[in-house]
Amino acid sequence: MGAVVGVSTFTLLLAGLPTRGIALVPRPQFAFMDVPTLDELRRQIDSIDDTLHDLLMRRAELVERIGASKPAGGLALRPGREAQVIRRLLERHAGRFPANAMVRLWREIMGAFTFLQCPIRIAICRPADQPGYWDLARDHFGVQIPFTAHETPSQVLAAVRADPNVVGIVPAPVQDEPQPWWPRLMSGDPTTPHIVQKLPFVVMPNSRGRDLTGFVLARLDAEPSGHDRALIAVEARAEISRSRLAAAIRKAGLQDATALYDVEQAGTYWDLIEIPEFVGDADPRLAALALALGIEGARVVVLGAYAVPPVVP
Numbered sequence: 001m002g003a004v005v006g007v008s009t010f011t012l013l014l015a016g017l018p019t020r021g022i023a024l025v026p027r028p029q030f031a032f033m034d035v036p037t038l039d040e041l042r043r044q045i046d047s048i049d050d051t052l053h054d055l056l057m058r059r060a061e062l063v064e065r066i067g068a069s070k071p072a073g074g075l076a077l078r079p080g081r082e083a084q085v086i087r088r089l090l091e092r093h094a095g096r097f098p099a100n101a102m103v104r105l106w107r108e109i110m111g112a113f114t115f116l117q118c119p120i121r122i123a124i125c126r127p128a129d130q131p132g133y134w135d136l137a138r139d140h141f142g143v144q145i146p147f148t149a150h151e152t153p154s155q156v157l158a159a160v161r162a163d164p165n166v167v168g169i170v171p172a173p174v175q176d177e178p179q180p181w182w183p184r185l186m187s188g189d190p191t192t193p194h195i196v197q198k199l200p201f202v203v204m205p206n207s208r209g210r211d212l213t214g215f216v217l218a219r220l221d222a223e224p225s226g227h228d229r230a231l232i233a234v235e236a237r238a239e240i241s242r243s244r245l246a247a248a249i250r251k252a253g254l255q256d257a258t259a260l261y262d263v264e265q266a267g268t269y270w271d272l273i274e275i276p277e278f279v280g281d282a283d284p285r286l287a288a289l290a291l292a293l294g295i296e297g298a299r300v301v302v303l304g305a306y307a308v309p310p311v312v313p
């Protein structure tokens with residue numbers, strides 16, 4: 001019956017326990033002795049914050065070493081690796097802290113650490129009536145990297161072509177848009193960017209960009225992340241029916257398309273095919289696709305790939 005010995009009324013109040021009739025309600029001793037005070041709990045938070053902060057500073061040292069191993073003067077951004085980091089954390093995530101808040105923290109960390117390695121800047125297509133693209137960019141690249149807003153995808157493309165450290169964000173393709181940007185990625189010019197990411201990777205609930213989809217263009221080769229979609233463009237002087245395209249995709253050994261867009265301008269026809277797997281520039285199935293189409297002079301080019309966004313609980 002010595003359960004209450006040494007436990008003050010103040011401690012009981014803090015613990016939300018009744019202070020009347022205690023002697024009649026015996027409880028195991030440890031239940032009282034283990035209730036930490038507000039100050040003790042806050043001291044534990046301070047200690048966790050110190051550990052988190054120390055680890056961030058240690059992470060910076062490792063990032064600098066990784067940065068030093070990358071080609072000098074190039075863009076340090078590695079969207080495929082970033083996708084793997086976020087996916088791995090989401091898989092191990094548990095408990096009451098919201099998963100998208102955790103992702104938002106890591107987006108901030110990775111944006112700042114990419115900026116530490118190179119003078120990356122973001123050129124966003126954010127027409128005056130579409131402020132959400134700015135949120136989409138900020139949720140992903142964080143507060144440290146400088147952003148410039150442009151009215152059109154053409155202006156974004158020009159900014160990316162002018163500087164290898166500029167990364168562009170353009171609206172995702174839609175069928176029947178008047179001036180699609182994606183046929184212009186077929187140029188073959190060494191300053192032409194690739195599609196390297198789709199945004200949002202994880203939707204932020206209060207973002208003005210939560211209903212928008214953007215593509216990230218960078219002067220990088222897309223890298224596989226383990227779960228990717230490739231974007232392949234076809235250019236031809238004749239219209240290619242959807243069924244002919246689908247048959248050629250199969251004949252080339254590629255998986256069935258998950259999205260298709262087409263456009264015609266002055267007698268040239270372009271198709272954009274999204275394939276549910278990674279396809280690199282040197283993949284022999286590209287030549288096989290050109291052949292299977294059976295159209296004289298048809299060109300087939302990989303425009304890039306993106307890591308498939310995870311399902312966030």
Ligand SMILES: C=C(O[C@@H]1C=C(C(=O)O)C=C[C@H]1O)C(=O)O
Pocket residue numbers: 063066067076077078079081082085109110111113114117
């Ligand atoms: C540290 C790296 O550089 C960048 C920053 C990353 C990070 O902070 O984890 C991850 C990928 C890159 O965009 C890396 O390439 O691993």
